[in-house]
Amino acid sequence: MPETNQVKIEAEGVRKIYNEGLTNEVDAIADVTLKIRDGEFVALLGPSGCGKSTFLYMVGGFEQVTAGSLTLDHKPIKGPGSNRGIVFQEYVLFPWRTVFNNIAYGLHLRNESKQQIDEKVSRLVTMIGLEGFEEQYPHSLSGGMQQRVAIARAMAYDPDVLLMDEPFGALDAQTRSLMIQDLARVHRETAKTTLFVTHSVEEAILLSDRVFLFSARPSRIKKIFDIDLPYPRSVTDDAFIDIQKLVLNELSEEVGNDIDH
Amino acid sequence: MVSAKYKNHAITVSSIVLFGLLWELVASIEIVDKALFPPMSAILGRFFEMLGKGDGTAPSYLMLRHIGATLFGLLAGFFLAALVSSAIGLLMGINALVYQWLRPIITMFMVVPNIATVPVIILWFGLGMKTVIIIVIMGASFPIIYTAAAGVQSIPQKMIWAAQTAGATRWQILRTVVIPGSLPYLIAGHKLALGRAWRAVIAAEIFASTAYGIGFMIYDARTFFDTESMFAGIVVVGLIGLMLENVIFKYLEQNTVVRWGTTTEKRI
Numbered sequence A: 001m002p003e004t005n006q007v008k009i010e011a012e013g014v015r016k017i018y019n020e021g022l023t024n025e026v027d028a029i030a031d032v033t034l035k036i037r038d039g040e041f042v043a044l045l046g047p048s049g050c051g052k053s054t055f056l057y058m059v060g061g062f063e064q065v066t067a068g069s070l071t072l073d074h075k076p077i078k079g080p081g082s083n084r085g086i087v088f089q090e091y092v093l094f095p096w097r098t099v100f101n102n103i104a105y106g107l108h109l110r111n112e113s114k115q116q117i118d119e120k121v122s123r124l125v126t127m128i129g130l131e132g133f134e135e136q137y138p139h140s141l142s143g144g145m146q147q148r149v150a151i152a153r154a155m156a157y158d159p160d161v162l163l164m165d166e167p168f169g170a171l172d173a174q175t176r177s178l179m180i181q182d183l184a185r186v187h188r189e190t191a192k193t194t195l196f197v198t199h200s201v202e203e204a205i206l207l208s209d210r211v212f213l214f215s216a217r218p219s220r221i222k223k224i225f226d227i228d229l230p231y232p233r234s235v236t237d238d239a240f241i242d243i244q245k246l247v248l249n250e251l252s253e254e255v256g257n258d259i260d261h
Numbered sequence B: 001m002v003s004a005k006y007k008n009h010a011i012t013v014s015s016i017v018l019f020g021l022l023w024e025l026v027a028s029i030e031i032v033d034k035a036l037f038p039p040m041s042a043i044l045g046r047f048f049e050m051l052g053k054g055d056g057t058a059p060s061y062l063m064l065r066h067i068g069a070t071l072f073g074l075l076a077g078f079f080l081a082a083l084v085s086s087a088i089g090l091l092m093g094i095n096a097l098v099y100q101w102l103r104p105i106i107t108m109f110m111v112v113p114n115i116a117t118v119p120v121i122i123l124w125f126g127l128g129m130k131t132v133i134i135i136v137i138m139g140a141s142f143p144i145i146y147t148a149a150a151g152v153q154s155i156p157q158k159m160i161w162a163a164q165t166a167g168a169t170r171w172q173i174l175r176t177v178v179i180p181g182s183l184p185y186l187i188a189g190h191k192l193a194l195g196r197a198w199r200a201v202i203a204a205e206i207f208a209s210t211a212y213g214i215g216f217m218i219y220d221a222r223t224f225f226d227t228e229s230m231f232a233g234i235v236v237v238g239l240i241g242l243m244l245e246n247v248i249f250k251y252l253e254q255n256t257v258v259r260w261g262t263t264t265e266k267r268i
């Protein structure tokens, strides 16, 4: 992997308060400081409502930081852009576009040639295993298929950074484990910097180089776990189980804190 | 095998024919004077009579002239309203400030019956087609503005974010997300507006036409106690209305919201 040590994303004392000064003010993130290296796959893990999505949306440029600095390639994030690709938990595909045209969306915007689009999209369609479904509209697909289209759509225009918000949250166990394997493989092939929000400790350890554990709201980074396991990883390996225990212990402390509040 | 579409058409036609037969039956019992409640056969007879060459006392193809005038007023008004009001509605949906300022006014005008504006528009613009078209525009505009704004607001924020992240400019977002995303609402709003436009065109013709138009024809027939012509006019409005709705909207819906699974109506 080239330039693996270069910092891609850097958060320095990032704070987020929604509706500041209003009666419905929410103190979501207290202080997040972290560095994510180019090509790294990191999982953001933490109790519900601690601000994981919020952090992802700030990296996406959809939400502004209240205080602190958040940079991508050493430049402050000012707004959304096509150097990032996002996958939402609720898929949010365009219902009026076919599978093919959903995946091709970013390419159409750039007016790429038909030949180039055909080539890129058909490669992605093969990757997500949806050959033969290119001309279907999203409403006729299962949740798992829609999620795969959303992932392909985010990757099609070749962004530097992939942002994924609990992308496998709504999938059944079997589809989910297939998707985890696929994503791990794709990440090894493309080496894209990936921020992966999840509730599942298992997902986090199966996929990432590092796991960032968020504390309960208003959140900080409570702990960072390095996952040095070789690929392919298996949930039955002893080393996997050891790390899982470690992470689960820390997490349950936070979930406990959350309930106390 | 009979397709579902064919079956639906068959039911539509049968239900109308059945209604006509029922009418004929009730009229033939003569509980009400035939002059006031003419049988359907006489109404249709009058319709075809007016459709054909005149007999010297009435001009030729009179019915076609009336229908032509009404359709022109209706469609000109409707399409002008559609164009302008869709734009205003989309703008309201996109911009919160525009929405806050325009919404009270739109809501106010929405409840004012169209016919209340007719006298003053006649004073401003005189009698004739121009006035008819303006009254139709007034009638058709507000439901379109209202639903277009609601349509934009129904688009999930994250869908806009997904487009922005893929590199879409404001204009591209409008074209590729906002317009198709609000189409289910836009179609519903235009259906409502076409209904309003019909009411407006007939009302306008009653007061503002000088020679042609179905509204004019119905009102004019009153002077001669000609109930057959009056009912012929009403039947024509209903049938053309049904046809327009089926032609314009069914086709549009089949090729957009039904195909995308975003239709606001339950399919039967």
Ligand SMILES: Nc1ncnc2c1ncn2[C@@H]1O[C@H](COP(=O)(O)OP(=O)(O)OP(=O)(O)O)[C@@H](O)[C@H]1O
Residues within 6 Å of the ligand: A018, A019, A026, A027, A028, A046, A047, A048, A049, A050, A051, A052, A053, A054, A055, A199, A217
């Ligand atoms: N647009 C918003 N306006 C106001 N408050 C918000 C907004 N979005 C999120 N919040 C609040 O900020 C806090 C963090 O929300 P966020 O969605 O980032 O949590 P999360 O860690 O992603 O939770 P989950 O794991 O349940 O998805 C929550 O208390 C939430 O209610």
Ligand SMILES: [Mg+2]
Residues within 6 Å of the ligand: A052, A053, A054, A165
């Ligand atoms: Mg979340």
